[in-house]
Structure formats: C-alpha cells, structure tokens
Amino acid sequence: MSATVSFEVPTPHGPRDVTVSYARVGRGEPLVLLHGIGHHRQAWDPLVEILAVERDVIAVDLPGFGASPGLPDGLAYDLPTTNAVLGALFAALELDHPHVAGNSLGGLLALELGRERLVRSVTALSPAGFWSPAERRYAFGVLIAMRRASRRLPLPLVERLARTAAGRTALTSTIYARPARRSPQAVVAETLALGRATGFDAALRAGTTVRFTDDIPGVPVTVAWGTRDLVLVRRQGIRAKRIIPRARLVRLPGCGHCPMNDDPALVARVILDGSR
Incomplete structure (x- = not known):
C-alpha cells in the first residue's frame, strides 16, 4: 500500500524536513528498492509480488521523483545528501540495515549505502558511476x-x-x-x-562529476547488467567488478537498462540470491 513518511535530515544548516512516498508489502527481512533517474517506484511492479514472498519490500519514490516532493531549498541532490536522506528514511521506518536493490541511479545509491555500511546487502542493476567521460x-x-x-x-x-x-x-x-x-x-x-520529475535536472547536474571508485568490503554486493542495455553499456560491469573485486557480477540475457520489466523472474532471483 502507498504511504508517505516525513522525517528530519541533518544538514550543515541544521535539520530539514523531507517527505518520501513509498509502498510496502510482504514479510521477511526488509528489502528497499530504489529506482533510476526520472523513473518512479512503479518501475519495480513486475517483480514486487515475487520478492514479497520472502521479503518485506519497501519501494521508494526518491525525493523529486514519482509522488515524493523535491528536497527543501538549499539541499543538493548529491550523493552525501541522498545518503543522509535514505539513512534518515531507514530510521523513520525502523529499518535496521535493510537489504537494498537499485537500478541505474538507484544502483549507484545502493552501492553508496553499502560503502557507508548502512545496509546488509547490495544488488545494483546497471548502476551509474562506472562510466568513462564519453560514456x-x-x-x-x-x-x-x-x-x-x-x-x-x-x-x-x-x-x-x-x-x-x-x-x-x-x-x-x-x-x-x-x-x-x-x-x-x-x-x-x-x-x-x-x-x-522536479528533481531530474538537479540530480543530473550532480551526476556530472560522479564516479564510483571504492571497494565495499564486508557487505555482499551483486552487480547485474542487461546484455541489451542501451543507456549504460554492459562493459561498465567489468569496471565495477575490478573496483569491487568480491562482488558477484551477473549477466542478464536479453535485458535492457531497466531489466525488471524485461525478465521479472530472473531479476527477482538475482536480488533474492544476493540478499541471502
């Protein structure tokens, strides 16, 4: 069911109120789903029911996307701010180190949450941040x-x-x-x-200088890439594996940039395997 939650986010200028829309279904260990730039939480609809058999699934509209209002004035759409927002969201929903899966921008955010030790496992589907400047x-x-x-x-x-x-x-x-x-x-x-999407332009600007360059020791990481991804080409998965050498790198045959729609059963299995 769809719901909203409001919470305070610590910032250098003091706490600010943020509101996030989300849908929650299922039982089991918590699993947070993060969509890509310009998308919304319904991107995960094709596989939510599969995941909900084993997980307490929380599909989130990121601030400025879907039904979530944009960030308050003065807050940037950069990685440190988004990390703080998601960490505060976890606390507001009483999620103690949930599993997290993300696609594209959401995949990058999932990896960042893993790097900050805020989650217990990460599954990143075609994550941003492993590109060359030209890509x-x-x-x-x-x-x-x-x-x-x-x-x-x-x-x-x-x-x-x-x-x-x-x-x-x-x-x-x-x-x-x-x-x-x-x-x-x-x-x-x-x-x-x-x-x-009110957050689109600011999030895209914030991504101009982003590259993911850190290993994530101590957190199980799965990186999965569609063989027919036309936005972030699949060779970026090889770079991700070099940067995170203990990550499981999975090929998604016949899938595009948002593989959740192309092969829901396969992607659900990849996420569940990565969170076991």
Missing part, C-alpha cells in the same frame, strides 16, 4: 532527449501510442529490451513521471 556524456544525452520528449508529447498522443505494442516500443525501447511487455497504463504513467 557519461552519451548516457546523459539519451536521458535528456527522453526527458524533452516526455514533456513535449501531448497526453492524448502518449495514451494513443501506449495502446499498441509498436507505440510502447517507440516510447520506451531506450530503457526496455522488451517494451511490448509493459502495460499501456504503466507506459503512460512513467512517461508522465519522467516529464514531471
């Missing part, structure tokens, strides 16, 4: 183009396109290898979410 510029160019298209397309046109497999392919083939599998309602909702 980052390419990825950002793709994301900016998707954002502009989502803001320019009239809603009736988006709804009409989403009714057909060809239209869903036109709207979402950049992030899904199998876009026809996405429901029309989901495609419309995520197109709107991308266009309306």
